[in-house]
Structures are given as structure tokens and as C-alpha cells.
Amino acid sequence: MTTATPLLEIRNATKVYGGGFLQSGSRVVALQNFSMTIPEKPAVITTIAGESGSGKTTLANAILGFINLTAGQIFYRGQDITTLTGQDATNYRREVQAVFQDPYEVYNPFYRVKHIYDMVIAHLDLGYTKSQAREVIEQSLRVVGLRGEEVLEKYPHQLSGGQRQRVMVARAYMMNPKLIIADEPVSAVDASLRAMILDVMLKLRDDLGVSFLYITHDLSTAYQIGDDIFVLYQGSIAERGRTVDVIERPHHPYVQMLINSVPVPDPAVKWGAVLEGVADESLRATVESGCRFYPRCPSRMDRCLQAMPPLYAVDGHEQQAACYLYHK
Amino acid sequence: MIAQPASNFVRASQANREVVLDVRNLRIHYETPKGDVIAVNGISFQVYKGEIVGLVGESGCGKTTAAMGILQLVPSPGRILAGEILINGLDMLGLTGEELRERRWRELSLIPQGAMNSLNPVMRVRDQIGDAIITHEGQQPKDKLKARILELFALVGLPPRVYDLYPHELSGGMKQRACIAMAIALSPPVIIADEPTSALDVVVQRVVAQTLLDVKERLGVSMIMIGHDMGLQAQMVDRIIVMYAGNIVEVTPVFPAFHNPLHPYTQLLISSIPSIRERKPLKITTGLTHDLRNPPPGCSFQLRCPHVMDICKKTQPAMIEREPEHRVACYLYGKEEAKG
Amino acid sequence: MAESAIMQDLDTTTSKSARRFSRWDNPWFNTKFLIGAGMVLFIVLLGLVGPLFWDTRLARVGSAELNLPPMGITVEVDGIKYVGTAKNPLGTESNGRDMLALLITGAPMSLQVGVIAALIGMGVGIVLGSAAGYLGGWVDNVIRTLADSVITIPALAVLITISAYVRQIELSTMALILALFAWPAPTRFVRAQVLTLRERGYVRMARLSGVPPLEIMLKEMMPNMLPWIAASLSGNITGTILAASSLEALGLGPTRIPTLGMTIYYAIRAVAMLRGMWWWLGFPILTLTIIFVGFFLIATGLDEIANPRLRGVKA
Numbered sequence: 011m012t013t014a015t016p017l018l019e020i021r022n023a024t025k026v027y028g029g030g031f032l033q034s035g036s037r038v039v040a041l042q043n044f045s046m047t048i049p050e051k052p053a054v055i056t057t058i059a060g061e062s063g064s065g066k067t068t069l070a071n072a073i074l075g076f077i078n079l080t081a082g083q084i085f086y087r088g089q090d091i092t093t094l095t096g097q098d099a100t101n102y103r104r105e106v107q108a109v110f111q112d113p114y115e116v117y118n119p120f121y122r123v124k125h126i127y128d129m130v131i132a133h134l135d136l137g138y139t140k141s142q143a144r145e146v147i148e149q150s151l152r153v154v155g156l157r158g159e160e161v162l163e164k165y166p167h168q169l170s171g172g173q174r175q176r177v178m179v180a181r182a183y184m185m186n187p188k189l190i191i192a193d194e195p196v197s198a199v200d201a202s203l204r205a206m207i208l209d210v211m212l213k214l215r216d217d218l219g220v221s222f223l224y225i226t227h228d229l230s231t232a233y234q235i236g237d238d239i240f241v242l243y244q245g246s247i248a249e250r251g252r253t254v255d256v257i258e259r260p261h262h263p264y265v266q267m268l269i270n271s272v273p274v275p276d277p278a279v280k281w282g283a284v285l286e287g288v289a290d291e292s293l294r295a296t297v298e299s300g301c302r303f304y305p306r307c308p309s310r311m312d313r314c315l316q317a318m319p320p321l322y323a324v325d326g327h328e329q330q331a332a333c334y335l336y337h338k
Numbered sequence: 339m340i341a342q343p344a345s346n347f348v349r350a351s352q353a354n355r356e357v358v359l360d361v362r363n364l365r366i367h368y369e370t371p372k373g374d375v376i377a378v379n380g381i382s383f384q385v386y387k388g389e390i391v392g393l394v395g396e397s398g399c400g401k402t403t404a405a406m407g408i409l410q411l412v413p414s415p416g417r418i419l420a421g422e423i424l425i426n427g428l429d430m431l432g433l434t435g436e437e438l439r440e441r442r443w444r445e446l447s448l449i450p451q452g453a454m455n456s457l458n459p460v461m462r463v464r465d466q467i468g469d470a471i472i473t474h475e476g477q478q479p480k481d482k483l484k485a486r487i488l489e490l491f492a493l494v495g496l497p498p499r500v501y502d503l504y505p506h507e508l509s510g511g512m513k514q515r516a517c518i519a520m521a522i523a524l525s526p527p528v529i530i531a532d533e534p535t536s537a538l539d540v541v542v543q544r545v546v547a548q549t550l551l552d553v554k555e556r557l558g559v560s561m562i563m564i565g566h567d568m569g570l571q572a573q574m575v576d577r578i579i580v581m582y583a584g585n586i587v588e589v590t591p592v593f594p595a596f597h598n599p600l601h602p603y604t605q606l607l608i609s610s611i612p613s614i615r616e617r618k619p620l621k622i623t624t625g626l627t628h629d630l631r632n633p634p635p636g637c638s639f640q641l642r643c644p645h646v647m648d649i650c651k652k653t654q655p656a657m658i659e660r661e662p663e664h665r666v667a668c669y670l671y672g673k674e675e676a677k678g
Numbered sequence: 679m680a681e682s683a684i685m686q687d688l689d690t691t692t693s694k695s696a697r698r699f700s701r702w703d704n705p706w707f708n709t710k711f712l713i714g715a716g717m718v719l720f721i722v723l724l725g726l727v728g729p730l731f732w733d734t735r736l737a738r739v740g741s742a743e744l745n746l747p748p749m750g751i752t753v754e755v756d757g758i759k760y761v762g763t764a765k766n767p768l769g770t771e772s773n774g775r776d777m778l779a780l781l782i783t784g785a786p787m788s789l790q791v792g793v794i795a796a797l798i799g800m801g802v803g804i805v806l807g808s809a810a811g812y813l814g815g816w817v818d819n820v821i822r823t824l825a826d827s828v829i830t831i832p833a834l835a836v837l838i839t840i841s842a843y844v845r846q847i848e849l850s851t852m853a854l855i856l857a858l859f860a861w862p863a864p865t866r867f868v869r870a871q872v873l874t875l876r877e878r879g880y881v882r883m884a885r886l887s888g889v890p891p892l893e894i895m896l897k898e899m900m901p902n903m904l905p906w907i908a909a910s911l912s913g914n915i916t917g918t919i920l921a922a923s924s925l926e927a928l929g930l931g932p933t934r935i936p937t938l939g940m941t942i943y944y945a946i947r948a949v950a951m952l953r954g955m956w957w958w959l960g961f962p963i964l965t966l967t968i969i970f971v972g973f974f975l976i977a978t979g980l981d982e983i984a985n986p987r988l989r990g991v992k993a
Contacts, residue, residue, distance in 0.1 A: 061539035061540065061541070062539060074882075074886065075885075076882065076885075100888055103886060103887070103888045104888070107886070108886055110879060110882075112879060114879075115878060115879030115880065116879040116880055116882075116883045117879075117880055117883075118880040118884075118898055118901075118902070119880075119902070120901040120902060121901075126883060126887070129883075129884060129887040129888075129889055130887045130888070132889075133887055133888035133889055133890075134887065134888045200396050200397050200566075201396060201566060201607070201610060201611075202396055202610070204610075204612075205610055205620040208620055209620050212620075227539065227540065228612075229540070229614055230569070230611075230612040230613060230614045231612050233612070233613075233614050233617060234612045234617060234618075234620060235620075254617070257614060267541060268540060268541060269614065271540045271541045271543070271544040272540055272569065272614050273543075273544075273547075273567065273569035273570045273572060273573040273574075274569055274572065274573070274613065274614065274615060275568045275569040275571075275572045275596065275608075275611045275613055276572055276596055276597075276613075276615075277572045277573070277592045277593050277595075277596055278593065278597075279615070280573070281544065281547075281573045282544075284544055284545055284548045
């Protein structure tokens with residue numbers, strides 16, 4: 011294990027919304043103490059799994075620079091991303107790409123589809139001449155099963171959702187990035203295309219060494235392609251480790267409940283029992299409160315309310331669960 | 339992990355089971371400037387009492403259009419061109435506008451997709467359900483109405499305190515259950531649920547799905563569940579209808595659907611489901627390939643079928659019954675051609 | 679009676695055959711927009727084409743008989759009977775000016791003042807509003823506070839005061855003075871638009887593609903704001919024309935230029951109504967009304983075009 015600078019390092023990222031004097035809305039801790047490292051090599055697909063409100067979108071927005079953290083830092087190749095300027099900032103934009111969930115919203119309805127390519131060619135120092143660029147675009151489209159003449163001159167509303175999403179993935183591919191933040195890239199896409207897009211992600215990892223941050227609520231697809239997984243619950247990491255370990259042998263009570271609730275596509279294997287109890291966000295107002303899962307946890311203890319449990323090692327490769335059950 | 343023998347999943351033969359919904363030869367077209375899109379190509383199926391039937395297929399296959407057609411809610415420029423829709427023998431397409439309005443929620447109700455967003459935000463939940471009842475059954479004495487609404491809440495697992503609440507005061511799962519309550523308010527024999535849990539988190543989805551199953555058990559209501567999530571289908575439905583490009587390609591009880599799918603499309607569908615139980619290589623498929631305005635003659639799946647034969651390109655195959663209750667429209671299983 | 683959306687849907691959709699796909703679904707064929715545009719066009723043509731058919735020198739003092747009613751009408755003014763003739767189809771006023779000529783020269787001027795002032799206001803609004811919305815922080819706070827404060831100032835009172843001090847008012851001066859109060863509303867409006875658009879997927883995509891902020895505002899946001907800006911502009915124009923006409927009607931406008939407002943001022947000063955000369959007041963007011971209603975309809979129509987849900991189209 012070398013001590014090379016990691017590609018992306020997140021240290022204790024915390025984001026708190028609202029609650030200030032002039033601000034509207036009560037305080038919500040969207041993300042708390044999130045730490046993660048993605049190495050330069052080898053390329054990995056890291057899944058950030060969680061339900062809505064778990065903080066995964068906040069995390070993505072922070073990495074992409076759309077929001078500022080309340081506390082903690084994000085380092086890209088050793089540099090704090092909030093301090094990047096000039097050439098470094100351009101490099102960051104080129105090397106860290108994104109694919110979003112809604113394949114319609116990401117297109118400006120005023121321009122033709124090729125506009126999304128024109129923007130990056132004009133602003134991100136890709137170093138292509140005009141003819142080279144055209145060739146590279148064609149190549150990237152071929153990877154996702156499309157041809158330039160099919161899509162480039164059309165307007166976004168003239169393409170199907172699946173085509174639009176594929177064009178976005180092709181765009182990300184073309185940039186030859188180091189890291190792609192994929193926020194629910196296949197949720198809005200038909201089952202038949204889902205496999206293709208996920209396959210492209212695997213190809214990018216294996217053939218081009220591109221790492222992914224795969225953000226999703228769908229544990230089934232995460233299980234199919236993720237190397238590592240972080241399961242978030244109301245802003246904090248509930249459990250982390252290798253995807254196979256966490257999904258096959260979950261330790262955190264929330265993760266266990268989550269896995270049990272996923273319907274298995276086999277009528278012979280029945281669903282787990284229902285655990286009633288409405289999602290309770292009452293513990294989310296401050297960073298100091300205890301485990302957010304307390305209200306619904308079947309194994310809750312008094313000490314869980316006092317302070318947020320840290321991550322404890324559990325069996326498995328580097329598997330950790332944030333639960334006092336595993337305090338030794 | 340308990341494996342159940344297939345026989346447990348096959349109910350008694352057709353003759354002994356009561357048919358509540360009988361759809362015959364339903365044909366729906368969408369008019370566009372460039373020609374008619376054949377959304378539903380003359381499909382026929384039945385729903386028995388007390389069962390949940392899943393209606394699956396990729397987007398564009400016509401499942402939502404067919405369901406909307408049964409409810410007679412097809413948005414323009416769609417038109418029902420032909421067919422019969424019989425609920426307990428009542429001819430729904432023959433009703434006049436007034437009659438239809440009056441009978442619809444009583445014979446057939448709907449839990450629409452994203453139903454929680456269709457609740458009126460400025461009306462209390464109880465008033466919305468109350469309205470549905472009053473509109474179809476006339477004025478009710480207040481205390482009787484209240485008792486009935488509370489009973490509905492109990493059926494769907496909503497606590498009585500919801501009686502006084504507005505939709506925004508409920509969580510997503512509770513809102514969806516309120517919509518289920520509205521759908522069963524008039525005790526219709528058939529409910530159509532269009533992806534009833536798609537907007538919900540996995541854990542809440544489990545709760546709402548269980549509510550639907552409980553409602554089915556206790557009221558003996560039949561349901562058509564439209565969806566993409568094959569996992570959900572596996573856990574909830576008794577039979578599955580598979581549609582492709584406006585046609586029904588296979589009708590089967592749920593166990594054979596997953597363990598012995600007959601139609602090549604169904605096989606493709608089943609093999610590409612990502613599972614949380616085993617890691618397997620991803621199966622790449624292409625989507626709908628032909629223009630729905632101009633389908634090729636013969637089987638609609640011919641352009642993607644790995645087993646395509648000459649006869650498939652000439653005429654559409656008829657539905658053949660291979661096992662009790664397991665029907666498939668494919669020349670691999672027989673040479674019968676569809677009439678007309 | 680309010681119902682849930684499901685009930686409403688069921689209520690209205692009972693026929694099993696839907697209407698045929700209509701070619702008249704083109705959103706630009708919006709009744710309000712077309713009527714409004716027609717009205718404004720009429721006024722513009724009146725100003726452009728009018729002088730070709732009618733001698734505008736008749737707008738000068740003393741060019742015609744005094745106090746004539748419109749063609750074919752007999753009216754008693756100050757005890758004397760006057761009969762209208764075809765020579766002055768809309769009548770004349772007590773300075774001998776022909777009404778029709780007054781309208782032909784005055785209408786375009788009233789339009790001009792209003793449009794120029796509104797354009798200046800909108801221009802400033804776009805610049806300040808975009809800066810405030812996109813950059814946020816202290817820039818936003820300063821601009822927002824400034825705009826909000828100016829809005830609370832009683833514009834007409836200040837305008838009256840300013841006009842009273844500025845002796846010689848030209849049309850351009852008038853436009854500038856009006857623009858002073860025409861910029862806050864567009865600023866707030868554009869700011870709100872920019873704030874919304876900023877979070878759009880395609881704007882984020884542009885940010886991720888390294889596009890600098892100014893270019894994002896111009897190339898990504900502006901094209902999508904145009905329908906709303908056009909609608910807002912039309913609304914602004916009615917505001918500025920109203921303000922201009924009000925000032926003029928009080929006598930604070932350009933005295934030597936026969937705008938509609940000034941004509942009204944002279945009419946009021948000459949107690950036209952009580953003396954029976956309803957046409958002196960009436961025709962300018964009618965023309966102003968056509969301009970107002972025209973722009974109002976354009977604004978509402980554009981609103982509907984830009985916002986499909988207002989058209990009753992189920993989105």
C-alpha cells in the first residue's frame with residue numbers, strides 16, 4: 011500500500027442547513043462527519059447508498075462545488091477544492107465529471123444536443139482540433155450504441171429518455187476523466203438500457219481506469235457493480251465496507267432492515283417482515299445528538315441517545331458499522 | 339429461503355374461478371400527424387376474484403395505456419377503437435357519460451402513479467375520501483360517514499389521528515395509503531394500481547406493499563398492478579401478464595414467470611433483473627426497435643428475438659395454453675396463427 | 679366544490695373517443711396575445727402611416743375652426759351651436775387644433791416615452807437582477823435592499839416634484855426620469871428568475887463544463903428567460919405610459935409637444951367636459967386606453983404562451 015496522494019479525500023464533511031438568525035427553516039444536519047478516500051489507482055466504483063434525505067445528494071453537490079460545507083474539507087489530489095483557481099480549477103472540472111438522474115433537465119431546451127459537447131470543447135482545454143473533436147465525439151457515442159447523425163443535430167425533446175442519458179454518459183466518457191459522480195444514473199431509464207449504461211461504467215473502470223462515485227437508493231444495482239459501499243442514514247454513515255460484505259452480511263440494524271425490505275425477484279423467496287415505524291427525523295437538528303436510527307431501532311440502548319456512535323470494525327474486509335452493538 | 343413446488347401456485351382451473359374483469363380485444367390508437375400509433379393492439383385477458391395480476395413490460399409497451407383504457411381515461415389524442423370491457427358482466431364501454439361517471443369508482447378504481455401528489459393540499463384527507471363517497475352514493479349521515487372513513491383508515495393501517503390531518507402533514511407512505519383508502523372506499527371489485535410504490539423509499543415501499551396485500555386478503559378485491567420492478571412483482575402478484583409493443587405475449591402464474599418463462603421476451607426480461615442475492619454479469623439488451631406506427635407483419639418481437647423463424651415474419655402467433663393458466667403467443671410452442 | 683385531482687380527472691373524462699389532433703394547438707395562436715398585439719400595432723400604424731394620409735400640421739394651434747365636434751354631430755358649446763364636418767372628422771379643440779392630427783402626432787410620442795423608459799428600466803433590471811441572483815452574497819443584499827427601497831418611494835410624488843423643477847422637459851428627459859422608478863420591479867423579477875434557473879440541471883451542466891458565469895447568464899439563462907422578460911416588459915410599458923400620462927395630465931410634461939397626456943391637460947384646463955366638448959377629452963383617453971389594454975393583453979398572452987399550464991393544457 012503506497013502513500014500516494016489519493017484522488018479524492020473527504021475529511022469530516024458536515025453540512026448544516028437553516029436555523030441561523032436570518033434564515034428560514036429549522037436546522038437540519040444534512041451530512042455529518044463524512045470521511046472517505048478514493049485512491050488514484052486502482053479505479054474503483056464506490057457506492058453511496060441511501061434513501062431520500064440520507065445526505066447522498068448533498069455529498070454529490072459538495073464534491074461538485076455546488077454547495078459549501080459547514081465543516082470539513084474535500085481534497086482533490088491533495089488540494090482543497092474550495093481553493094482551486096485558474097488552471098487547477100479547469101483541471102478539476104475536466105477530471106471530475108457528473109452524470110445526473112434526470113436526463114431531460116440537464117439539456118438546455120433552447121439548443122441542440124451537440125451544445126453539451128460544444129461547451130466542454132470550448133472551455134475545458136481538451137486540446138482537440140475541430141476534426142479531432144468530431145471524431146472523438148463519434149467514438150464516445152459509439153460506446154453507448156448511438157451514432158452522431160442520430161442525435162447531435164436534434165433537440166433534446168426529440169430524443170427518448172434513454173438516448174438522452176446515453177449521450178450524457180458518452181460526454182462523460184469523452185472527457186477521459188479520473189472520477190465520475192453518477193447520481194442515480196439509471197433510475198429514470200428503462201430496464202433494457204439500465205444494463206447497457208451500467209456496463210459502460212464497468213468498461214470505463216476496467217479499460218480506462220475511471221473511478222466512480224455511484225450514488226443510488228437501489229441496492230440491487232449497487233450489488234451488481236459496486237466495489238465498495240457506504241450506506242448513509244440521515245446524514246451519517248451507518249455502515250461501510252466491500253459491497254459484497256455489507257449486502258450479504260449487514261451488521262448495522264438499519265442496513266439489515268434495508269436489505270430485508272428489498273423485494274427479491276423470486277416468488278419462492280419471501281420478503282422479510284414489515285418493521286413498522288415512521289421515519290423520524292427529530293434527532294437531526296444538531297450535530298451533537300445521538301444515533302439517528304434510535305426511534306426505529308429494535309436493538310436500541312440508552313447510550314445510543316447520548317452521542318453518535320463512531321464506526322466500529324466488524325468482520326469482513328475493512329467493514330465498519332456505526333453502532334454501539336459492536337463496541338468492544 | 340423456502341422453495342415452493344410449482345403446483346402450489348397454480349390455482350384451480352379456469353372453470354371454477356369467478357371472473358371479475360373481462361377485457362376482450364381492446365384496441366387503442368394514438369393519433370399523431372405522422373400516422374396512428376398502435377398503442378394497444380387488440381389484447382384480451384381476464385382477472386379473477388381476489389387475485390393480483392401484474393402487468394409488466396418496458397416503457398412504450400402499452401401497459402399504462404391499456405390500464406387507462408380500461409378506466410376510460412385515455413388522454414387525447416388517444417382513442418379506444420374497439421373492444422369490450424366487462425366488470426362482473428357490466429359492459430363499461432356501453433355506459434353513457436353520466437352513467438360512467440356514476441359507476442366508475444364503484445366498479446373500478448385507480449391508485450395512480452405518484453398518487454400522493456394528486457391529493458388536494460387544501461382539503462383534509464377525510465374530506466377527500468368523504469367527497470368520493472358522497473359523489474357516488476349521495477349524501478350520507480355524518481356519523482356513518484365518519485365511522486366508514488375510520489374503518490377505511492384501519493384497513494390501510496393509518497392511525498385514527500389522520501382523520502383531522504391535511505396531506506402535507508403526512509409522510510409519503512401515509513399519503514400513499516390514504517390514496518389506497520380512497521381507492522377502496524366504494525368497495526370496487528377491481529383496483530388498478532399504477533406503480534403504487536415507485537416514489538417511495540425501499541423501507542416504506544415494503545410497508546405500503548404489505549398494506550395492498552392485506553387489503554386484498556381482507557376485502558377480496560382484485561388488483562391489476564402495473565410496474566417495472568420485477569422484485570416487487572415477484573413478491574406481490576399471483577399472475578403476470580407480459581406485454582410487448584402493444585400485444586400480450588405471455589400470461590402466467592408468478593412462479594413459472596420467474597422459473598420457467600416461455601416467451602423469448604419474458605426470458606430476456608427475467609434474465610436481466612439485477613438481484614441482491616447473487617452477482618451475475620449484466621445482460622445487455624436493446625430497447626424497442628420498431629416504429630409503433632408501422633409494425634412489421636407477424637410477431638411484434640421478431641426484430642429482437644434470438645429464435646426468430648420465417649413464420650414469425652408472416653402472421654401474428656395466437657395465444658397457446660401450454661400449462662393450466664400459462665399461455666404464450668409464440669411459434670416455438672405451436673403453429674397456431676392469430677385470427678384477423 | 680374542490681376535489682382531489684383523481685376525482686376531477688374522472689369527472690371530465692368520460693368519452694371514449696378524444697378529439698382529433700388539432701393543428702391549432704400552436705401556442706402562438708393565443709387570442710389575448712393576438713388581440714393585444716393588434717391593438718398596439720394599430721396605434722403604431724396610426725403614427726407611422728397617419729401622416730401620409732392626414733395633414734399633421736393641423737395639430738398646430740389655429741389650423742382649424744375652434745370647438746368643432748366630430749363629423750356629423752351637433753353640439754352646443756358656450757351657448758353656440760357647432761356642427762362637425764368631414765374636414766375635421768374627429769373635431770377640434772378650443773385652440774383650433776384638429777383632434778385627428780393630435781392623435782396621429784401624440785400617440786406615437788406617448789408610446790415612445792413609455793417604451794424607452796421601460797426598456798431602460800428593463801435593461802438596468804437585467805444587469806442588476808442577474809448579478810444579484812447569480813452572485814448572491816453581499817452583491818445580492820445590496821442590490822435587493824436598493825431595489826426594495828426604491829419601490830417604497832411614492833414614485834408619482836417624486837416625479838411631480840422633479841418635473842416641477844425641471845423647466846424645459848423634452849421627451850428624452852421624461853423617459854429618463856421615469857426610468858428612475860421603472861428599474862426595481864424588473865430587477866426583482868429577473869433576480870427571481872435567475873435564482874430559479876441557477877439550480878436547473880442544464881445550468882449546472884454548464885458550470886461543470888467550465889463555462890464562466892457571464893456566459894452562463896447570457897447563453898444558458900437568457901434564452902429561457904425571454905418569454906418572461908417579454909411579458910414583464912409589456913407590463914412595465916403600461917406602467918411607464920401611465921406614469922407619463924399622469925404627469926402630463928397634471929401639466930408637468932413637455933409643454934410644446936402634443937402628447938396625449940398634454941392634450942388631456944389642456945382639455946382639463948379648458949374645462950372641456952363641462953362645456954360639452956367631450957371629444958377633446960374622450961379621444962385621447964380612448965387612444966391611451968387602447969394602448970394600455972393592448973400591452974396588457976400582450977403581457978397576459980405571453981404569460982400563457984410561456985406557461986403551458988395557464989392555457990389549460992395538462993402538462
